[in-house]
Amino acid sequence: MSAAPQTLADCFHCGGPIAGAAATSVLIDGVAQPMCCPGCAAVAQAIVDNGMSSYYRERTAFAAPGSEQPLPQGLALYDTPAELERYGQRNADTIEATLCVEGLRCAACVWLIERVLARVDGVLAADMNLATERLHLRWDPTRTGLAAVLAVLAGIGYRAYPYDAARREAGLAATARGLSRRLFVAGLSMMQVMMYAVPVYMATDGSLDADMETLMRWASLLLTLPAVAYSASPFFRGAFASLRARALSMDVPVALAIAAAFAASLLSTFSGRGEVYFDSVTMFIFLLLCSRWLELLARRRAAEALERLRHGLPASAQRLIGYPQSRVTQTVSAASLAEGDVVLVAPGEAAPADGILLEGASRVDLSLLSGESRPQARIEGEEIPGGAVNVEHPMLMRVTRPAAASTLAQLVRMAENAGQGKPMLAQWADRVAAWFVFGLMLLAAGAFVWWHIHDPARAWPIAIAVLVVSCPCALSLATPSALAAATDSLLRAGVLIVRPHAIETLHRATHIVFDKTGTLTLGRMTLRDVALYGSAERADCLRIAAALEAGSAHPLARAIVAAADTNLRQASEQQQSAGQGVSGMIDGMRYRLGRADYVEELSGRFIGRSAQGAFSSVYLGSAHGVLARFDIADGLREDARELVAQFAAAGKEMILLSGDGNAVVRDVADTLGIRRAHGEQTPQQKLDFVRRLQRDGAVVAMVGDGINDAAVLSAADVSFAMGNGAALAQAHADAVLLSDRLSTLAQAALIARKTMTVVRQNLGWAMVYNAVAIPAAACGLINPWISGIGMSASSMLVVGNALRLMRAARRI
Known part of the structure; x- marks a missing residue:
């Protein structure tokens, strides 16, 4: 040419x-x-x-x-500066972007895409996630552009474009519709062909007229054509694209098996001699499409939690014009809200952005953000995160961060990036599956040659059976399907898996290292104990102390006020003594609250000091004597003891590292049952401690607040950060506890154990099935139609087992 x-x-x-x-x-x-x-x-x-x-x-x-080119708005558009700014993240010398990829058929597609893109000059990293159908790409803009990458993907049969939520949903719906149509045609063909095949199977020698058998063969051929030409077309396109890219995907043996069985049946129909396999062909196509429908269902269900997050912010908002002089509202786009705008959030509506509550105490539903099912009370002056649903009274809130920078928007971005990269198990399975296809082709060819020499009549059907019965898809799906199900369940429970190895590594962790402040403790002072010195009652002492501290912003003062009941006394003539305490008149008597020596000056009596170095002690007294001592410390989280007990029962060693004093750290450790505790640790000392553990062979899981522990969180084998609103953007961890409840970490550990059990079951089944079925087919013990059932059932079993994990995780 x-x-x-x-x-x-x-x-x-x-x-x-x-x-x-x-x-x-x-x-x-x-x-x-x-x-x-x-x-x-x-x-x-x-x-x-x-x-x-x-x-x-x-x-x-x-x-x-x-x-x-059949790509959105042309290839060249994506390399323009405006588009790069919109969808790409520019680093020093590279650009990163997340792409949606359409046309994925099985886990082998992941291997094919990554292998082909690795050969493109300028592409530095390409990580394809089957569950979310997203490709994380990093490239050198001086050597290639996104247009070239999109062209390469189109050349091997995959349509890709920068991630867009609306287009992604439309693409999934179109894929589901196309698969449904192909599944319907294949199922109809299979049922009709089986009507003609069953009489042939049941007929005894000589009981079926030759002309009738010939008619049934021709009828089966005509009924098989739609299944092969239409329903099986994605397999042929995928095989052709992978061969053109000099790679072997799972579509290659599937397409070869369908083509070989159909061609052999076609020749037998025209010649009137030999066996026909039209029933096996239609059944194989139908069952394989069934398994891929189940895979598509699993991928869509795995993305449900992320879709709920993405739709959590309303599209519009009611902005107040001229507040506070006017209460007139105007409907505006939520994206147009700016810092300082005042908006009305009616009952049943979601906050359109992060803000401060100005008027209207109410309760808000934070389940979308944190997994917390119980509505939380909010009063004037408290923060309302974007996406929180108002469940009681109308609220007026002042916007502090617009929708694009809101807590929910940050959470969505982190969740979208969570699919980048793959854990070691998934990488191993992909490599094995890729070589598996190559070995399968050799084995099928060898089986054909051997049987052609010893029994030529059986060579062709046995080679077809070998191609059909194998199931590398089950091997490749074993890990990603289970991890996708677990990740979805954890996100619903308030645990965001940021890096894909987190579940696997948490299960293998031997040491759990905790930070104290803001992790095991609440990060705010609470009243731990009240020691009475006279005949005064505890409640009266608290009321007096709270009256003296009313209006103070000091952490110790706030702890006392929070512990007192609402029936406070009134104090007058209040005087602050810097570094000493506060005094005031209550019911005609002067009281002092503060340091021991400060109270001693008024009472004239010596106070016995507290032996508890873990507390900050504040004394209350009057001219008549000392009344009480208030022991205040950082409050423990309610679920801290339960978490420590669960890890101890699992045989993991726990260590507490904190920058606080040794006495305080030791007290918290003793209270929770943690044997090893080290106080007065700088961030560098924490980092060195974790690295020493790792050098000794430990697998370390670190739990911190994600702000002051960035270095040690990054160094640990797996790390969890406590996520509290704006701190989400500062997380350096592999996972974030969105709800600030330690019980979600316990749930993550249980789900990690169940996930790895399911992964081992899936991998074990895939290897055992292929180890038994392929040799059996090569030895002529399995017919092609039975092979089709076995191959499809194997894929369905693996995906179904992963979906069972999703249901089990919700019951924890």
């Missing part, structure tokens, strides 16, 4: 005229060929980079212009 004719002013790729300003060139077979636009240049460069320059030598017509 000769190349299509062109003039010197024509584009070498599409044949269109070249405008001087847009002219560029691509080196093809050693010659700089002119291109009319960056789109054509990107496509041509991708073809050359992937070793397909022969396309230009063998073509009979020009290709479509780059700007007319």
Whole structure:
């Protein structure tokens, strides 16, 4: 074939005229060929980079212009500065972006995409996530562009575009509709073909007229054609694309098996001799599409929690015009809200952005953000995160962060990035599955040759059975399907898995290292004990102390006020003594609250000091004597003891590291039952401590507040940060506890154990099934139609086991 004719002013790729300003060139077979636009240049460069320059030598017509490629708004658009700013994240010398990929058929597609993109010059990293169908890409813009990457993906049969939630949903719906139609056609063909096949199977020798059998064969052929030509078309396209990319995906043995069985049956029908396998072909196509429908269902269910988050912020908001003079509201887009705007949140509506409650104490539902099912009370002056649903009274709130920077928006971005990368088990399974397909092809060829020598009549059906019965999909699906189900369940419970290895590594962890302040404790002072020195009652002492401290912002004062009941006494003539305490008149008597020596001056009596160095002690006294001592310390979280007990029962060693004094740290450790505790630790000392544990062979899980422990969180094998609103953006951990409840970490540990159990079950089943079924097929013990049932059932079993994990996780 000769190349299509062109003039010197024509584009070498599409044949269109070249405008001087847009002219560029691509080196093809050693010659700089002119291109009319960056789109054509990107496509041509991708073809050359992937070793397909022969396309230009063998073509009979020009290709479509780059700007007319079946990709959104043209390839070249994605390399413009405006588009790069919109979808890409620019680092020092590279650009990162998340792409949606359509056309994924099984886990082997992941291996194919990553392998092909690894050969593209300038692509530095390409991580494909099957569960979310998203590709995380990092490239050097001086060596390639996104347009070239999209062209490469289109060349191997996958449509990709920068992530867009609306388009992603539309794509999933279109994929589901297309798969449903193919499944319907295949099922209808299978049922009709089986109506003709069963009488042939049941007929005894001579009981079925030859003309009738011939008629049934021709009828089966006509009924099989729609299944092969339409329902099985994705398998043939996928196989062709992978072979063109010099790779072997799971579509290759599937397409070969369908084509071989159909071709053999076609020849037998025309010749009137030999066996036909139309029933096996239609059954195999139908069952394989059933398994892929189940895979699609699993992927969509795994993304449900993220979709709920994405739709958590309302599209519009009621903004008050001229507040506080006017209460007139105006409906505006939530995205247009700016810091300082005042909005009305009616009962049943979600807050459109982060803000401060100005008027209208109410309760809000934070289940979307934290997994906490009980509504939380909010009063004036407290923060309301975007996405929180008002469940009681109308609220007026002042916007502090717009919708794009809100807590929910940050959470969505973190959840979207959570699918980047793959854990070690998934990488191992992908590598094994890739080599598995190659070995399977060799085994099928070897089985055909051996049987052709010893029993030629059985060679063809046995080779087909070997291709059909194998199931590398089950091997590749074993890990990602289970991890996707677990990640979805954890997100619903308030645990955001940021990096994919977190579940696997948490299960393997031998040491759990806790920070104290803000992790095991609440991070705020609470009254731990009241010691009475006289005949006064505890409640009266608390009322007096709270009256003296009313209005003070000091942490110790706030702890005392919070512990007292609402029936406070009134204090007058209050006087603050810096570093000493406060005094005031209550019911005609002067009281002092503060340090021991400060109270001693008024009471005239010596006070016995507290032996508890873990507390900050505040004394109350009058001229008649000392009344009480208030022991105040950072309050423990209610679920801290339960968490420590659970990890201890699991055989994990726990360590408490804190920058607080040794006495305080030791007291918390003793209260919770943690044997090893170290206080007065700097961030560097914490980091060194964790690294020493790792050098000794420990697998370390670190739990901290995510703000002051960034270094040690990053160094640990797996780390969990307490997420509290704005701190989400500062998380350096592998996972974030969104609800600030330690019980969610205990739930994560249980789900991690169940997940790894399911992964081992899936991998074990996949290996045992293939180890038994493939040799059995090669030995002629399994017919092609039985092979189709076995292969499809194996994939369904693996995905179904993962979905069982999703249901089990919700019951924890």
